[in-house]
Amino acid sequence: MKKINCIIADDEPLARNVIKNHISRLERLQVVAICTNGAEAFRAMKEIYADLIFLDIQMPQVSGLDLLRTVTKRPAVIITTAYKEFALDGFDLNVLDYLVKPISFERFLQAIDKYENSINPGLSDYPRTLTDTNLVSSEPxxxxxxxxxxxxxxxxxxxxxxxxxxxxxxxxxxxxxxxxxxxxxxxxxxxxxxxxxxxxxxxxxxxxxxxxxxxxxxxxxxxxxxxxxxxxxxxxxxxxx
Structure with missing residues (x-):
């Protein structure tokens, strides 16, 4: 299975670790770059091939929204932020999903399923790998x-x-x-x-x-x-x- 290359861009160490840990629990995902500010994220998107970026909105040097307005050729974007009020701005910039911190693994998994459906409709309905199936217990x-x-x-x-x-x-x-x-x-x-x-x-x-x-x-x-x-x-x- 082809790996999904991910960039994490967030100035908060705890927030970066949450996303990194979520990614590590899915065999089909891998981290190719971790950025602590907007400038690093800008360089990573220019220099490293990535399928998906988890992008915080409020970061030093260049904000996540300014970054989206600047970079036209970019990976699929999932915004991660503590501020719900920026959601409409994000969707206006054609982001894939909008995750509000603290981000649960169940909500993270829904965003990944949305990404997979966007590139291959129906893929998220396939059986998960053994590593994936042990992770979430969502009561009906x-x-x-x-x-x-x-x-x-x-x-x-x-x-x-x-x-x-x-x-x-x-x-x-x-x-x-x-x-x-x-x-x-x-x-x-x-x-x-x-x-x-x-x-x-x-x-x-x-x-x-x-x-x-x-x-x-x-x-x-x-x-x-x-x-x-x-x-x-x-x-x-x-x-x-």
Missing amino acids: FIYVKTEKKRVKIELQEILYLEGIKDHIRINTLNHGIVTYQSLNYFEERLPDNLFLRIHRSLIVGINHINSFSASKIEIGEASFPIGRTYLKKVAVRLQNL
């Missing part, structure tokens, strides 16, 4: 706190989660469940490959989307508007369906 369900107990919900059965005043209603194939946990709480814990936030008060199950346009999504007989601040993010996600 969650327990939701209600007033008196915790209720088990299968992820594949969730149609959408809707924020209504001071509570959240989780609508599934069979029933609805009310919880007082926040929508942000669920956004952080639900897998990105199955769920998508389209509005400040709505998260939808991607597999249950019947149709969509630039401004709305339909699930069953329900129709939901896409929030203005979510339009670009949702468009990027839906174009890969």
Whole structure:
């Protein structure tokens, strides 16, 4: 199997080590350069062949975003940052994915799958190597706190989660469940490959989307508007369906 050559560009030693350790757990990836500032990353992209770069946004000398605006011939880019507000800027510069620190291995793996699908659609559906399969245990369900107990919900059965005043209603194939946990709480814990936030008060199950346009999504007989601040993010996600 051809190795995927990776550059890590980040001024924080801990952040570099996290990405390096994640890469070391996948046989098909290898690190070809580690950069501590934007200038080093610029030289690495010019001098070293790489398929993929994990690029921090805020670095000394040259920021990650300035680097993307400067270098036209570059590897696929996965942004790594502690700041969610830069996401739209990154997608405007045609980055592959946007990882918010701290970066879990599960989220890292989703980004790698997205890269592999971008160069060879369907590749991420192939069986993983033995080294890969020992790494992530992603449960197909969650327990939701209600007033008196915790209720088990299968992820594949969730149609959408809707924020209504001071509570959240989780609508599934069979029933609805009310919880007082926040929508942000669920956004952080639900897998990105199955769920998508389209509005400040709505998260939808991607597999249950019947149709969509630039401004709305339909699930069953329900129709939901896409929030203005979510339009670009949702468009990027839906174009890969």
